[in-house]
Amino acid sequence: MTSVRNLPVDALVELALTDDRRAVGRLLTLVERNGPEATECAMMLHAHGTGSHVIGITGAPGAGKSTLVGEMVQQMVDGGSHPAVLAVDPSSPLTGGAILGDRVRMAGVTEAFIRSVATRGHAGGLALAIPGAVRVFDAVGYNPVVIETVGVGQVEVDVTAAADTTVVVVTPGMGDAVQANKAGLLEVADIFVVNKADRPGASDARRDLELMLDLSHMTGQEDASYRPPILMTNSLEGEGHSAVIDAIETHRRHLVDTGQLAKRRRRRIEFEIESRLSTVFEQRMIELKTDQRWVDIVDTTTAGTIAPPAASQQVANLLLH
Amino acid sequence: MTDKTEQIRIVLAKLGLDGHDRGIKVVARMLRDAGMEVIYLGLRQTTDSIVAAVEQEDADVVGLSMHNAGHLTLAPAMVEALRQGDIDVPLIVGGIVPDADVEALEQAGVAAILGPGASAEEVVATVRSVVSEA
């Protein structure tokens, strides 16, 4: 039996580019582990970029993101697209383990490539794992790439940094819209979805969002030529999803027409290079601390022979060589 | 750069019409608490949907939970579907399997069988050992 799992990276890349799903799955694992194979993979795939549109879907746990993604992705498949999904779920902070259950809500989807990702256990964090995975999907020709994530903290920042279009999902009641504002999701949203519109309070949620958008427009934080639309969906009945897909396309065209797509992608590359550098330096720092030269520098600084800024300069020189 | 420590990824599913998912949820938590990544598919899966998930998730092992009498046909069908898909990952069957059927399942290529009373330690140790032997 031939096992794709033991192939070297160049053979995997070759197979993956023919859309062999086992090879794509394996590459995604190597990218997550961020070892030398991940570097090799990025070096080989970067030139194969096809410019896939990257859509981030974020919102509170239970808002219905997976159900919504499942519905949208199936419609995209029916419309002739070839989408991929990255479903990010939190790991247990205690054990590092995770139950990744998003596929349950996407069970009807047959053609899309769905990959579940846990938030922990990535060397370099999601800031590297997400762009790495997007690069694989993009090179193989998956378009769009949809990333689902819980809308909190660093994970959400890393995902929106990787996305061209960010969709924020809220639900009626429980002050979701207000929470979204507090969590800073309002600034990153290109599209709002009020999901569970079958429930009471959906139009209140929409009104809250409109008010907050009015405020942020007045304070001039926003791109004046684009106002995020607020859409209602009922994912259980499959209602409202084509409007969301249309809004994503409208936003994509807006980005292209205004030259913002190129800018966002440039910023994305910048962010990836920075994240990569931080990881490299953090790692070197850890190694350096086991080195006698580090001990000597700390000793001489403690003894008062040199000042901390001079010590830092010496350490920087060591890190760069 | 440091590698992510090899973390086991397991696909957990119920095959066919069996609607009993209490056991499989308990097992999912046991494995998560042992530090594994559990890709939970839930109820009413087909051999095709499980093969697709294993490919896309690059899983190390599949766990099927069975509580109806279908294990003698369903488990070998799953082994065969993985073989057909050229996927070299072991299959573990959990649930109610009469002693008399154990040998038939092992013959069919099931890597391990866990009874309904298996402890968390047993479940975790079995998953680890079939993965390291694969």
Ligand SMILES: Nc1nc2c(ncn2[C@@H]2O[C@H](COP(=O)(O)OP(=O)(O)O)[C@@H](O)[C@H]2O)c(=O)[nH]1
């Ligand atoms: N009433 C109602 N329930 C929904 C809707 N969309 C999703 N749900 C339910 O909300 C729960 C959480 O959905 P899920 O997609 O897993 O949410 P996620 O955590 O945001 O990914 C599930 O029980 C869904 O069936 C909807 O439009 N209306």
Ligand SMILES: [Mg+2]
């Ligand atoms: Mg989800």
